[in-house]
Structures are given as structure tokens and as C-alpha cells.
Amino acid sequence: MARYFAEIDQSDTVLRVLVAEPDYINSGKVGNPSNWIEGFMDEDGVTNPKKLYPSIGHKYNYDLGIFYFSQPYPSWTLDENHDWQPPTPKPEMVDYVPWVWDEATESWIT
Numbered sequence: 001m002a003r004y005f006a007e008i009d010q011s012d013t014v015l016r017v018l019v020a021e022p023d024y025i026n027s028g029k030v031g032n033p034s035n036w037i038e039g040f041m042d043e044d045g046v047t048n049p050k051k052l053y054p055s056i057g058h059k060y061n062y063d064l065g066i067f068y069f070s071q072p073y074p075s076w077t078l079d080e081n082h083d084w085q086p087p088t089p090k091p092e093m094v095d096y097v098p099w100v101w102d103e104a105t106e107s108w109i110t
Contacts (some may be wrong), residue, residue, distance in 0.1 A: 004039045006054030006067065007031060014058045014067065039067060051082060073103045 005025050007015045017039070018030065026033045039054040051066035052058060058067045061082065068082040076084040087106050090099055099108040 004053065005036045006039050006058075006060070007035050008037055008060050009035070012060045012062070013070070014054045014056055014060065016056060017054050037067075073101060075103060075106050 003022065004017060004019055005022075006017050007030070009015050018025070020030075022038075024030070025036045030036070037054070037060055039052075051068055054060070054067045057070050059070055060067050064082070066082060068078075069084060071078075072084055073086070075087050077087075079085050086101060086108075088108065091108055093099065097110045099110055101107075102109045
């Protein structure tokens with residue numbers, strides 16, 4: 001059965017994602033097999049033990065065995081759940097006007 005695999009570079013960034021048989025990945029036809037990590041859902045089809053499906057640009061944490069988003073802005077920090085948090089929490093939306101992060105001022109603007 002074909003499965004999802006992500007190629008990871010030296011900075012732990014996903015370079016590409018393939019749907020392939022494990023034997024194909026392990027054959028070396030798509031590069032060093034040790035650079036490939038499988039991304040999958042649990043048997044229930046709902047829970048993802050890898051946090052996210054791999055996607056180009058995502059990061060991979062080898063210690064936890066999870067994929068997570070790349071840092072959106074230099075001022076944002078990674079929390080204990082591997083979610084990026086701004087230095088200032090996002091305000092509530094008012095009158096359907098969205099807030100946008102402004103990195104220059106490290107604040108939310110409308």
C-alpha cells in the first residue's frame with residue numbers, strides 16, 4: 001500500500017512529499033532513504049501522531065517525531081505544542097475586520 005513520505009534536509013525542512021511504497025523509498029531511487037520520514041494518520045483516520053501531514057516548507061522535529069509549520073515571523077516563538085505564538089496575543093475580531101501581524105512594530109494591525 002502506498003504511503004506518504006517527506007524528504008527532509010539538513011535544517012529539518014521538508015523539501016518534497018511523495019506517495020510511494022516503502023520499498024521504493026528504501027531503494028535509493030529518490031535519494032538517501034535516511035532523509036525520508038513517513039507521514040501518516042492513525043488507523044482511526046482522524047488522529048495524526050506526526051501533528052501535521054508533511055508539506056513543502058514544514059519543519060520536522062526528530063526528537064518528538066512530528067511535522068510542524070515553519071516560523072511565520074522572526075519574533076514568534078514555538079510553544080510546548082509546537083505551535084508558533086506571537087509576542088502579543090491576537091485581539092478579538094471586531095465588525096469582521098481581520099487583524100494582520102506587523103513584524104516591524106511587533107503588533108496586530110487592521
